[in-house]
Amino acid sequence: MSFLLEPTFHRYFIGAIFILAGLLHFLKPGIYISIMPDYIPYHKAMVYISGVAEVIGGIGFMIPELRTYAAWGLILLLIAVFPANIDMAWKGFKNHGLTLYTWLLIGRLPLQFLILYWVYWAGLK
Numbered sequence: 001m002s003f004l005l006e007p008t009f010h011r012y013f014i015g016a017i018f019i020l021a022g023l024l025h026f027l028k029p030g031i032y033i034s035i036m037p038d039y040i041p042y043h044k045a046m047v048y049i050s051g052v053a054e055v056i057g058g059i060g061f062m063i064p065e066l067r068t069y070a071a072w073g074l075i076l077l078l079i080a081v082f083p084a085n086i087d088m089a090w091k092g093f094k095n096h097g098l099t100l101y102t103w104l105l106i107g108r109l110p111l112q113f114l115i116l117y118w119v120y121w122a123g124l125k
Contacts, residue, residue: 010122011061018058018074025051037087053077061123071123078116085109 025032025047032047040046057077060070089105096102 007122007125010118011067014074014119014122015058015060015062018054018061020058022051022054022056022058025054035084035088037084040084050077050081061119067123071119074119074123075116078112078119082109082112085112 029044029047029051032050033043036043036046053073054077057070057074060066061074063070085105085108089102089109092099092102092105
């Protein structure tokens with residue numbers, strides 16, 4: 001189990017997660033389009049662009065020569081989508097009140113910072 005403490009394992013795990021997440025943008029675009037904030041134009045195009053960015057970032061994260069660039073790209077992507085996560089939590093609260101669903105959306109916000117650090121730790125440290 002000591003491999004869990006090594007960045008190498010996490011690099012492949014993180015890469016796989018981002019590749020899968022990016023592919024889901026193409027397999028299930030309607031889900032992503034439905035949660036897109038109103039202030040972002042061209043919802044479908046943005047879903048596909050972010051999907052491509054996640055796939056490329058995930059692949060790059062697993063290639064030593066590209067890892068630094070991929071890590072910075074994924075960090076910037078996570079920062080860029082954070083306002084959409086806030087918007088989603090706000091709409092959940094506005095539409096449903098403080099339900100379990102809303103609490104999950106709110107709980108996801110600090111999780112984004114943990115994911116940011118995880119990418120930083122495995123990719124840049």
